[in-house]
Amino acid sequence: MDSGWCLFDTAIGPCGIAWGEQALVGVQLPEGSAAATRACMRRRFPRLPECAAPARVAAIVARVQRWLEGGHDAMLDVALDMSAVPxxxxxxxxxxxxxxxxxxxxxxxxxxxxxxxxxxxxxxxxxxxxxxxxxxxxxxxxxxxxxxxxxxxxxxxxxxxxxxxxxxxxxxxxxxxxx
Incomplete structure (x- = not known):
């Protein structure tokens, strides 16, 4: 299955990222602790498994981590699945x-x-x-x-x-x- 979600550490705390086959389906800023961020991700994405990020998602994670350490990256090329967004x-x-x-x-x-x-x-x-x-x-x-x-x-x-x-x-x- 090429969809799921995972947590990842950043300079501001544990973030979450969820992906589908073609694009990201969600990103989550820290919720105060890894447990709170994980609970939020489970609520937001109950049908997706928590699992290791595939290489294409891990590359985005690395970019977010660098950005939250002060790097400038507009991330305009990151595909987002907005099919459920008004x-x-x-x-x-x-x-x-x-x-x-x-x-x-x-x-x-x-x-x-x-x-x-x-x-x-x-x-x-x-x-x-x-x-x-x-x-x-x-x-x-x-x-x-x-x-x-x-x-x-x-x-x-x-x-x-x-x-x-x-x-x-x-x-x-x-x-x-x-x-």
Whole structure:
């Protein structure tokens, strides 16, 4: 069977990755401990076995590990299975994936780029349901004029800011914003 999931160690804690025959079906940021991350992966992927990653997935794991140690890798070539992802979310994720490491956009800017000005809250909700963090780098989307905004991963906004720090994102001219 060429599908499954596994945990892997990173500089920020144990992450999870799930794959199918053609693409990744999910990525999971740390949940505080390996046991908590494993439990989350079992809930998210109850039909997939926990097993060793095949070489094609192990190569992606290595890239994520390097990125979480400070390497810049946009991972745009990593195939993601979005067949279960709503179309609006797919559009949000496409724009979000295009944000270069160390750079950010606001929720409103993402909404405008998908042709839905005024849909900043819906963008935030889509990012809160991101099944591919950090490969879909939702941490690079911030609230306009009010700072970081929310973050649904374990640790909340502190984790979001840590990911931006790893990428060496620069503070913008407005307090609480990054360029």
């Amino acid at each position: 179309e609006f979310h797919q559009r949000v994720y496409q724009v979000t994936r295009a944000i270069a490491p160390g750079h950010t956009l606001s929720y409103g800017e993402v909404a405008a780029r998908i042709g839905e000005p005024g849909a900043a809250r819906a963008v935030g909700q889509a990012l809160g349901r991101n099944p591919f963090a950090p490969i879909v780098p939702c941490h690079r989307v911030l609230a306009a004029r009010t700072g970081a905004g929310g973050f649904s991963a374990d640790g909340g906004v502190a984790t979001k800011l840590r990911l931006l720090e790893i990428e060496r994102a620069q503070l913008g001219s407005e307090p609480g914003l990054f360029d």
